[in-house]
Amino acid sequence: METILSAKHLDRSYTIGKTSLDVLKQVSMDIHEGETVSIMGESGSGKSTLLHVLGGLDNPKVGQVHFRGQDIYRMSALRRARFRAENVGFVFQSFHLLPELDIVENVALPAMAKRGSNRRTAKARARELLDEVGLAERIGHRPQELSGGEQQRVAIARALMNDPDIIFADEPTGNLDSKTGCKVLHYLFQLVGARRHTLVLVTHSGEVALRCSRQLYLKDGVLQNQG
Numbered sequence: 001m002e003t004i005l006s007a008k009h010l011d012r013s014y015t016i017g018k019t020s021l022d023v024l025k026q027v028s029m030d031i032h033e034g035e036t037v038s039i040m041g042e043s044g045s046g047k048s049t050l051l052h053v054l055g056g057l058d059n060p061k062v063g064q065v066h067f068r069g070q071d072i073y074r075m076s077a078l079r080r081a082r083f084r085a086e087n088v089g090f091v092f093q094s095f096h097l098l099p100e101l102d103i104v105e106n107v108a109l110p111a112m113a114k115r116g117s118n119r120r121t122a123k124a125r126a127r128e129l130l131d132e133v134g135l136a137e138r139i140g141h142r143p144q145e146l147s148g149g150e151q152q153r154v155a156i157a158r159a160l161m162n163d164p165d166i167i168f169a170d171e172p173t174g175n176l177d178s179k180t181g182c183k184v185l186h187y188l189f190q191l192v193g194a195r196r197h198t199l200v201l202v203t204h205s206g207e208v209a210l211r212c213s214r215q216l217y218l219k220d221g222v223l224q225n226q227g
């Protein structure tokens with residue numbers, strides 16, 4: 001299997017006043033094309049930090065992240081932003097939808113940022129994706145008119161908008177009750193599976209982790225049980 005993302009010896013620390021908190025310690029991992037990887041670990045173990053570093057949102061102090069052989073932290077900030085827009089999809093715990101836009105516009109937004117994008121084509125694709133997450137009937141609505149679970153399904157559609165090579169989901173059901181969370185995950189796994197996207201999913205649920213093809217565990221910033 002082709003390696004899509006390769007992290008080598010990542011260290012990341014936060015400095016607060018005079019104290020420094022080491023959050024990631026020598027984290028190395030390879031993510032292969034089409035696999036789904038779960039990351040579990042206690043609160044504060046560094047899962048979100050790791051996802052941000054892997055996804056090009058946060059510079060590591062030490063180490064490299066290669067995406068298809070390219071060192072993403074040696075790119076200029078502008079190029080890295082373009083890399084993220086074109087290749088990476090993010091789903092966060094809170095949905096981060098823009099309240100002034102309807103849900104089609106929210107989903108289409110990542111395409112609008114791309115050079116040479118066509119507004120009408122982007123909106124047509126956004127409608128298709130919303131249909132795939134079961135929200136065809138809600139087209140034209142604004143995020144605040146939707147339930148939390150529905151808003152997260154919009155966020156999933158948005159993450160898939162640019163057909164990214166890799167999707168990072170950071171506790172996507174953390175703000176939802178378990179039944180709603182189940183439904184959201186159903187759509188996430190369905191869309192990712194149908195397109196053979198690569199997925200890295202942070203979860204607190206062992207059951208959800210087992211739905212992924214590989215399970216990783218982060219303990220105090222150290223990656224356990226690799227393989």
Ligand SMILES: Nc1ncnc2c1ncn2[C@@H]1O[C@H](COP(=O)(O)OP(=O)(O)O)[C@@H](O)[C@H]1O
Pocket residue numbers: 014015016021023041042043044045046047048049050
């Ligand atoms: N911007 C920040 N400044 C200072 N400390 C931070 C910052 N972000 C996270 N941390 C600390 O880093 C540690 C790991 O955080 P995080 O990656 O969010 O863990 P997790 O997602 O596993 O709960 C925690 O102790 C957290 O308080």
Ligand SMILES: [Mg+2]
Pocket residue numbers: 047048049170
């Ligand atoms: Mg977190």
